[in-house]
Amino acid sequence: MTNGAVAARRDRVLEVVDLQKRYGAGTLAIERISLDVCRGEFVSIVGPSGAGKTTLLKTICGLLAPTSGRVLLDDKLVTAPPPEMVLVFQDYARSLFPWLTVTANVAFPLRKKRLGAGEKASLVLEAIDAVGLTAFAGHYPWQLSGGMQQRVAIARAVAFRPEILLLDEPFASVDALTRADLEDLTLRLRAEFGITMLLVTHDIDEAVYLSDRVFVLSPPPSVIVREIAVPLSQPREQERTRSDAAFLALRNEIHRLIGQHPERTPAP
Amino acid sequence: MSAAVARWAPPLGFVVVLFAVVEVLSRTGVLPPDIPAPSAVAIALVRELGDGSLTLQLATTLGTWAVAFAIAVALAIVAGLLMGTIPLVYDAFSTLVDLLRPVPSVSMIPLAILFFGLGAEMRIVMIVYAAFWPMLVNTLYGVRSVDPVTLDTARNFGTSGIDTLARVVLPAALPGIATGIRVSASLALAVTVTVELVAGDSGIGHYIAQAEQSSRIAPMYAAIVLSGLTGWLINAGFARLEDRVVFWSPSVRRSAEAG
Numbered sequence: 001m002t003n004g005a006v007a008a009r010r011d012r013v014l015e016v017v018d019l020q021k022r023y024g025a026g027t028l029a030i031e032r033i034s035l036d037v038c039r040g041e042f043v044s045i046v047g048p049s050g051a052g053k054t055t056l057l058k059t060i061c062g063l064l065a066p067t068s069g070r071v072l073l074d075d076k077l078v079t080a081p082p083p084e085m086v087l088v089f090q091d092y093a094r095s096l097f098p099w100l101t102v103t104a105n106v107a108f109p110l111r112k113k114r115l116g117a118g119e120k121a122s123l124v125l126e127a128i129d130a131v132g133l134t135a136f137a138g139h140y141p142w143q144l145s146g147g148m149q150q151r152v153a154i155a156r157a158v159a160f161r162p163e164i165l166l167l168d169e170p171f172a173s174v175d176a177l178t179r180a181d182l183e184d185l186t187l188r189l190r191a192e193f194g195i196t197m198l199l200v201t202h203d204i205d206e207a208v209y210l211s212d213r214v215f216v217l218s219p220p221p222s223v224i225v226r227e228i229a230v231p232l233s234q235p236r237e238q239e240r241t242r243s244d245a246a247f248l249a250l251r252n253e254i255h256r257l258i259g260q261h262p263e264r265t266p267a268p
Numbered sequence: 269m270s271a272a273v274a275r276w277a278p279p280l281g282f283v284v285v286l287f288a289v290v291e292v293l294s295r296t297g298v299l300p301p302d303i304p305a306p307s308a309v310a311i312a313l314v315r316e317l318g319d320g321s322l323t324l325q326l327a328t329t330l331g332t333w334a335v336a337f338a339i340a341v342a343l344a345i346v347a348g349l350l351m352g353t354i355p356l357v358y359d360a361f362s363t364l365v366d367l368l369r370p371v372p373s374v375s376m377i378p379l380a381i382l383f384f385g386l387g388a389e390m391r392i393v394m395i396v397y398a399a400f401w402p403m404l405v406n407t408l409y410g411v412r413s414v415d416p417v418t419l420d421t422a423r424n425f426g427t428s429g430i431d432t433l434a435r436v437v438l439p440a441a442l443p444g445i446a447t448g449i450r451v452s453a454s455l456a457l458a459v460t461v462t463v464e465l466v467a468g469d470s471g472i473g474h475y476i477a478q479a480e481q482s483s484r485i486a487p488m489y490a491a492i493v494l495s496g497l498t499g500w501l502i503n504a505g506f507a508r509l510e511d512r513v514v515f516w517s518p519s520v521r522r523s524a525e526a527g
């Protein structure tokens with residue numbers, strides 16, 4: 001663990017304690033998970049498909065009630081979705097409102113905020129600009145490509161100015177080039193707006209590339225197998241970071257933990 | 269331009285040929301006098317509309333239709349939203365809906381006369397009753413097909429209660445509501461003419477019944493044609509409105525992409 005992370009650890013913003021989640025009387029999705037996230041940190045949770053990653057994020061942000069255990073945000077118990085936390089859904093296409101333009105989608109969550117109309121408008125413009133969609137502000141989500149729709153969903157979350165952004169496999173259904181772009185966009189947004197990031201993914205390389213710390217999940221019912229610090233230098237750059245020996249060592253370690261073969265071959 | 273010709277030439281051509289055949293058969297006396305020549309019907313239609321006798325009946329029919337249809341739409345949207353969003357209400361009423369919906373509404377006319385007499389009140393009640401069901405079923409379908417991810421998204425941003433209903437559930441259900449409006453508008457007109465025919469003192473239905481009794485065959489046909497045209501216009505109008513209002517819905521988008 002880096003010294004920076006140790007110092008930041010004291011500034012813990014999110015704490016998950018002995019969380020268990022069972023759906024009704026049926027599936028035990030999460031056996032027992034404890035983790036924490038510090039202010040400004042980028043934390044990833046890696047796990048195989050069906051490991052309960054979506055369940056975990058929905059429970060953390062208060063959309064689902066835990067079966068046992070608790071979620072604390074700034075030391076306050078989370079029982080309903082708090083305004084400091086926003087989830088970007090795995091099904092981003094279904095999460096955008098098809099009857100609203102890009103601008104109106106991004107403005108949607110701001111209605112309740114106690115801000116002037118001018119302030120709201122500039123939050124919306126700024127967020128759309130930050131994801132590079134200014135030219136498409138008047139389009140409807142279904143007129144955009146998958147990668148662009150995902151950027152709209154991210155802009156909407158950023159405009160809301162949460163303290164923590166929860167990202168559920170945000171880049172899983174876009175092509176590799178778009179994916180790299182979106183990864184770097186996420187890092188940029190984090191730097192620009194100082195948002196803490198908690199991301200779940202099944203892509204080990206992506207988790208290592210983006211994160212300060214990675215939690216490795218077991219297959220369901222899930223527990224945390226290992227917590228791994230990622231002491232790679234900042235800022236991260238796709239080619240340089242991914243060919244770093246430390247990067248390769250980390251991803252191989254996680255692969256061994258998850259017990260699957262590498263999906264991507266390392267950059268030459 | 270040529271695409272429009274290709275689209276409209278076959279159906280229009282068929283109608284023109286059919287009318288021409290009936291015209292000849294009727295004028296040569298092959299057909300019985302109960303089937304008048306289309307030209308005679310057209311002349312009667314223009315004459316009766318021109319001297320106001322049919323125009324007034326049309327206005328009466330449309331007036332009754334509009335009032336009853338508006339009531340049915342309002343009631344069904346409220347009922348559909350309540351049933352669609354509150355499980356308890358849905359459980360309480362869904363069986364009743366399934367039982368009443370398939371009963372042909374015109375079979376209720378004697379019952380309506382029994383309770384409300386022969387006046388305007390009975391007619392309105394009958395039309396509202398008939399138009400209510402397709403409107404309710406389509407609204408309910410719209411509300412219940414709202415994507416759970418959409419609802420989670422709203423909740424995630426702290427949207428709740430009336431706000432969710434007005435800004436998420438209602439727009440998401442709009443395609444279903446629009447279909448309901450189009451379907452029940454046509455049905456409401458059909459029932460309006462029916463109740464006027466059976467128990468009316470004015471309106472197109474009443475006019476048809478009277479023309480039949482006094483053997484004014486061409487005017488009777490003219491009134492039937494007029495009610496058909498009105499129904500067609502109402503349906504076409506609401507279909508256009510539907511395309512405009514729910515242009516974003518996947519089904520409207522699909523048909524727009526296809527042609």
Ligand SMILES: Nc1ncnc2c1ncn2[C@@H]1O[C@H](COP(=O)(O)OP(=O)(O)OP(=O)(O)O)[C@@H](O)[C@H]1O
Binds near residue numbers: 048052055220
């Ligand atoms: N609403 C639900 N009701 C009942 N069981 C559910 C529900 N949602 C998920 N599950 C179950 O919980 C387990 C974890 O599902 P979850 O969607 O959280 O996994 P995931 O890690 O996000 O998967 P993926 O990588 O495919 O997105 C699965 O066994 C799933 O069948």
Ligand SMILES: [Mg+2]
Binds near residue numbers: 053054055090168169
């Ligand atoms: Mg998932």
